[in-house]
Amino acid sequence: MKTETAMADNTAGSVPRHIDFLIVGGGVASAIAAETLRAEGASGSVLLLSAEDLPPYHRPPLSKQLLPEREDEERIFVHPKGFYDERDIELRLNSPVVGVDTVSQIVRTAAGERIAYGKLLIATGATPKSLGVPGEALAGVHTLRTKADTDVIREAAGTAKRAVVIGASFLGMEIAMSLVARGLDVTVLERGSVFLPHLEASDLSAHFERRAQSQGATVLLNDTAVAFHGSTTVAEIETSAGRRIACDLVVVSIGVSPASGFLEGSGIALEDGYVAIDALLRASVPNVFAAGDVTSFYDPVFARRRHIEHWDNAIKQARLAARNMLGRRLRYDEVSYFFCEVGDIGFNVLGATEEADEWITRGSLDDGSFAMFYLKGDVPRALFSTGRPADETRVAEGLIRYRVNLGSVKERLREADFALEQIPTQTALILQGGGALGAFECGVVKALEEEQLFPDIVAGVSIGAFNGAVIASNPRQATQALEAFWNELAVLTPTLSPAIFRQTVAAAQILTCGVPNFFRARWLPPFTPLEWPVAWTSYYDTTPMRQLIAKHVDFAALKTSPVRLLISAVNVATAELEVFDSYVDDLTPDHIVASGSLPPGFPWTVIDGKAYWDGGIISNSPLDLVVDRCGPDGKRVFIVDLYSGQRALPSNMIEVLARRDEIVYSERVRSDLHYRETVDSYRRLIDHVLSYVDPASAARVKHLPDYIQLMGDGAPTRITRFVRTGQSDEHSSGDYDFSDVAIEASRSEGYAVAKGILGQARAPSADPARP
Numbered sequence: 001m002k003t004e005t006a007m008a009d010n011t012a013g014s015v016p017r018h019i020d021f022l023i024v025g026g027g028v029a030s031a032i033a034a035e036t037l038r039a040e041g042a043s044g045s046v047l048l049l050s051a052e053d054l055p056p057y058h059r060p061p062l063s064k065q066l067l068p069e070r071e072d073e074e075r076i077f078v079h080p081k082g083f084y085d086e087r088d089i090e091l092r093l094n095s096p097v098v099g100v101d102t103v104s105q106i107v108r109t110a111a112g113e114r115i116a117y118g119k120l121l122i123a124t125g126a127t128p129k130s131l132g133v134p135g136e137a138l139a140g141v142h143t144l145r146t147k148a149d150t151d152v153i154r155e156a157a158g159t160a161k162r163a164v165v166i167g168a169s170f171l172g173m174e175i176a177m178s179l180v181a182r183g184l185d186v187t188v189l190e191r192g193s194v195f196l197p198h199l200e201a202s203d204l205s206a207h208f209e210r211r212a213q214s215q216g217a218t219v220l221l222n223d224t225a226v227a228f229h230g231s232t233t234v235a236e237i238e239t240s241a242g243r244r245i246a247c248d249l250v251v252v253s254i255g256v257s258p259a260s261g262f263l264e265g266s267g268i269a270l271e272d273g274y275v276a277i278d279a280l281l282r283a284s285v286p287n288v289f290a291a292g293d294v295t296s297f298y299d300p301v302f303a304r305r306r307h308i309e310h311w312d313n314a315i316k317q318a319r320l321a322a323r324n325m326l327g328r329r330l331r332y333d334e335v336s337y338f339f340c341e342v343g344d345i346g347f348n349v350l351g352a353t354e355e356a357d358e359w360i361t362r363g364s365l366d367d368g369s370f371a372m373f374y375l376k377g378d379v380p381r382a383l384f385s386t387g388r389p390a391d392e393t394r395v396a397e398g399l400i401r402y403r404v405n406l407g408s409v410k411e412r413l414r415e416a417d418f419a420l421e422q423i424p425t426q427t428a429l430i431l432q433g434g435g436a437l438g439a440f441e442c443g444v445v446k447a448l449e450e451e452q453l454f455p456d457i458v459a460g461v462s463i464g465a466f467n468g469a470v471i472a473s474n475p476r477q478a479t480q481a482l483e484a485f486w487n488e489l490a491v492l493t494p495t496l497s498p499a500i501f502r503q504t505v506a507a508a509q510i511l512t513c514g515v516p517n518f519f520r521a522r523w524l525p526p527f528t529p530l531e532w533p534v535a536w537t538s539y540y541d542t543t544p545m546r547q548l549i550a551k552h553v554d555f556a557a558l559k560t561s562p563v564r565l566l567i568s569a570v571n572v573a574t575a576e577l578e579v580f581d582s583y584v585d586d587l588t589p590d591h592i593v594a595s596g597s598l599p600p601g602f603p604w605t606v607i608d609g610k611a612y613w614d615g616g617i618i619s620n621s622p623l624d625l626v627v628d629r630c631g632p633d634g635k636r637v638f639i640v641d642l643y644s645g646q647r648a649l650p651s652n653m654i655e656v657l658a659r660r661d662e663i664v665y666s667e668r669v670r671s672d673l674h675y676r677e678t679v680d681s682y683r684r685l686i687d688h689v690l691s692y693v694d695p696a697s698a699a700r701v702k703h704l705p706d707y708i709q710l711m712g713d714g715a716p717t718r719i720t721r722f723v724r725t726g727q728s729d730e731h732s733s734g735d736y737d738f739s740d741v742a743i744e745a746s747r748s749e750g751y752a753v754a755k756g757i758l759g760q761a762r763a764p765s766a767d768p769a770r771p
Contacts, residue, residue, distance in 0.1 A: 034087075104116070140250060348708065456564065
């Protein structure tokens with residue numbers, strides 16, 4: 001393993017060594033971030049600075065089992081031997097960082113080493129709080145955070161007889177029950193009035209208090225230590241209630257403080273000592289990110305700032321921070337899991353339990369299969385679950401994440417066999433590119449709104465991005481705004497017969513002159529000085545597009561709209577598809593125009609110094625955007641397909657070119673049949689393997705967040721397609737026929753197709769899980 005503990009020759013006064021991606025911290029978040037950087041294609045140097053003398057390891061086993069067997073120790077490491085070398089990740093142990101200069105982008109280690117960084121990730125975690133009472137420095141008084149702490153406590157437990165654990169939090173109770181299992185006489189002191197106070201449910205707390213007592217622990221509430229007594233080793237605790245408790249081992253577990261002291265004077269904003277980061281996990285200064293226990297972050301799921309001290313949150317934030325260090329601009333909107341074991345029972349807590357004003361239960365704690373839904377205004381904010389199917393927990397995670405109103409079904413939550421996957425979490429509308437054919441999408445939206453079907457997400461590309469922006473700017477009442485937008489696009493053309501003659505004349509008019517409110521031909525006056533045709537990179541000027549979309553979209557309101565807008569464009573220089581997200585980016589008319597900048601007709605659009613073309617060049621099927629940004633589970637998806645998959649063979653060269661474009665831009669949802677078959681095979685294999693494991697161990701595995709998130713299937717996504725077929729004798733100019741007649745025909749067809757399909761399916765008039 002490539003690890004270093006010696007200082008490199010770049011101390012003060014010398015030129016600092018440059019690292020592209022510098023990670024400060026030696027925990028699971030650091031290891032996962034480094035892994036993700038390489039997995040996502042980071043080609044620069046990666047250095048991980050750890051203050052500990054061991055490679056990054058998982059902390060949950062430290063308290064759950066106190067590592068009873070030393071041969072188990074190897075299993076706690078996040079990555080096996082050789083991992084870091086194989087991926088060219090430099091791991092530096094015993095290298096605490098003592099300062100950060102964010103102006104010069106240099107960190108300084110305790111050994112005096114200066115390291116310049118391109119991007120910096122702070123993942124230093126937290127340190128245990130102390131009580132600050134007399135005698136706390138006596139031997140035998142411990143806190144638990146590191147493997148070294150566990151080693152000391154395990155050794156002490158080998159000879160101790162009476163232990164006191166101060167704090168009845170999740171961590172405190174895991175420590176207490178581990179000590180009980182080792183045969184010690186254990187007393188738990190809790191300052192508050194309830195056991196496991198973070199459950200925010202008195203009945204649950206009382207149940208676990210009784211369970212702990214039945215297994216041999218003594219629980220004392222409304223009391224805490226005010227002094228430790230003993231000569232050199234703790235022998236007695238004095239409590240605020242006047243008790244004197246004999247003991248020879250104490251573990252203090254009253255919370256943690258962020259390990260951020262080294263950031264003093266750095267200019268990085270802190271909140272109560274936590275690194276303040278936004279929804280993209282960016283700190284207050286450029287090129288600095290943070291993840292895990294050291295952070296205070298904006299949580300869009302709960303619309304407030306939070307800090308979460310748990311392994312699952314650290315891993316999820318580390319993955320996303322690494323991707324954003326590579327420029328992905330993804331927001332952190334995950335629901336955190338907290339897994340705890342009290343003796344022989346394990347459970348998961350998801351979300352924010354403190355926000356509930358109503359509690360609904362299903363199943364039975366005594367039977368070992370129980371869930372509690374924490375609701376606020378009929379919206380789930382948290383879940384407690386033990387012994388329930390992984391699928392159920394996965395679906396509940398989505399209900400919390402997307403704030404699904406359960407008012408009409410909440411009483412059914414009490415039924416243990418009521419399948420949560422019946423409740424759609426979100427409605428998504430997928431809008432293709434297709435130029436003038438986008439009027440079809442206008443008709444579809446009218447039909448959907450008449451059926452009281454409103455999107456939570458709109459994903460669009462090219463003309464679909466224009467329509468999507470109007471929809472997101474006018475939530476639940478987009479029809480009128482879309483019709484006004486398309487009325488301004490329509491070009492008056494002469495009424496001629498037969499229809500093919502009218503279409504030919506309209507096509508010639510638009511090709512020659514453009515569409516006044518959308519694009520104009522470069523060869524028409526006024527000419528741009530010194531811009532000769534040989535230097536053109538497009539045939540038309542898109543300035544009118546910006547003016548039109550700015551008129552119909554309130555861009556300032558998109559970030560707070562209940563409709564999330566996702567659009568795509570291709571970076572001309574890198575050939576990469578980039579996603580613009582209204583919940584992340586400050587969208588402007590340029591972003592919409594960029595998504596529709598189809599060459600060679602239209603010029604690229606420059607945003608933040610980068611040139612973009614139409615996203616449909618790479619993918620005209622923006623369903624992928626929804627899956628990538630909003631998750632794959634539990635959605636009702638409406639896809640508008642502007643290009644028919646079936647068409648008669650072309651009979652001339654113009655029809656050949658038109659048919660080519662239909663095939664290139666037709667909607668193609670990724671077939672995930674083979675993928676799902678593979679996943680199901682692995683799930684069956686895992687279940688088969690677990691059948692050979694003793695029931696208690698198998699049950700413990702099935703409570704792990706990883707098991708739930710990988711084995712839980714989640715709610716199915718239901719897809720409805722509205723396919724535009726057009727007329728059998730349709731002119732090849734359909735995608736640029738912005739004539740008033742063609743637009744009205746496409747709009748009417750979209751409305752008729754959608755009404756017919758919705759009628760056949762008898763879609764509900766309103767989502768039963770939404771107000």
